[in-house]
Amino acid sequence: GENVEQHPSTLSVQEGDSAVIKCTYSDSASNYFPWYKQELGKRPQLIIDIRSNVGEKKDQRIAVTLNKTAKHFSLHITETQPEDSAVYFCAASTTGGFKTIFGAGTRLFVKA
Amino acid sequence: SAVISQKPSRDICQRGTSLTIQCQVDSQVTMMFWYRQQPGQSLTLIATANQGSEATYESGFVIDKFPISRPNLTFSTLTVSNMSPEDSSIYLCSVGSGSSDTQYFGPGTRLTVL
Numbered sequence: 001g002e003n004v005e006q007h008p009s010t011l012s013v014q015e016g017d018s019a020v021i022k023c024t025y026s027d028s029a030s031n032y033f034p035w036y037k038q039e040l041g042k043r044p045q046l047i048i049d050i051r052s053n054v055g056e057k058k059d060q061r062i063a064v065t066l067n068k069t070a071k072h073f074s075l076h077i078t079e080t081q082p083e084d085s086a087v088y089f090c091a092a093s094t095t096g097g098f099k100t101i102f103g104a105g106t107r108l109f110v111k112a
Numbered sequence: 113s114a115v116i117s118q119k120p121s122r123d124i125c126q127r128g129t130s131l132t133i134q135c136q137v138d139s140q141v142t143m144m145f146w147y148r149q150q151p152g153q154s155l156t157l158i159a160t161a162n163q164g165s166e167a168t169y170e171s172g173f174v175i176d177k178f179p180i181s182r183p184n185l186t187f188s189t190l191t192v193s194n195m196s197p198e199d200s201s202i203y204l205c206s207v208g209s210g211s212s213d214t215q216y217f218g219p220g221t222r223l224t225v226l
Contacts, residue, residue, distance in 0.1 A: 032213040
């Protein structure tokens with residue numbers, strides 16, 4: 001069945017460094033790729049998303065890239081801050097969002 | 113984005129009992145979903161709540177265990193039936209906007225079964 005793999009499971013960086021989280025998906029029909037940030041005890045919050053007709057999207061310190069041929073997409077966080085510490089989930093779905101498959105999550109620690 | 117609320121926010125229940133979780137949205141939405149998030153784990157889709165018809169369940173989840181209601185476009189309930197400690201999880205509803213694929217999550221219900 002459909003699957004989304006996410007790496008690494010844990011990532012520790014120094015404040016100010018960059019962080020990269022990578023995901024691969026199996027369903028070639030997937031065309032929508034959101035990223036969620038979940039702080040401890042809180043709900044997942046959408047931070048950025050990308051559609052299959054776009055290769056890259058940026059929003060301030062975060063960017064997402066998509067390689068449809070290789071079925072890879074990645075989240076890049078630059079100039080990390082302690083408040084970026086959270087669990088990040090990638091996801092893949094088809095148009096209409098009828099079924100969204102989530103990656104296993106990456107726990108990001110940003111050390112001050 | 114829509115404002116989503118869930119009740120209760122948390123509960124501690126005895127095994128063998130049932131708990132009904134409510135999800136309320138401040139605007140009409142087409143798609144409503146129920147997810148389970150076990151401690152330290154990712155989000156697993158339980159079912160899609162369909163307005164006016166039976167919910168669509170994912171593999172591994174059945175209506176007898178997780179009955180769902182969706183009486184209108186702003187409200188849904190998920191019941192966790194005949195609970196066991198393995199049902200201890202966070203249960204989240206999410207809604208999809210009609211104009212995009214984006215899903216927004218409710219605050220979740222933290223369930224502990226003793």
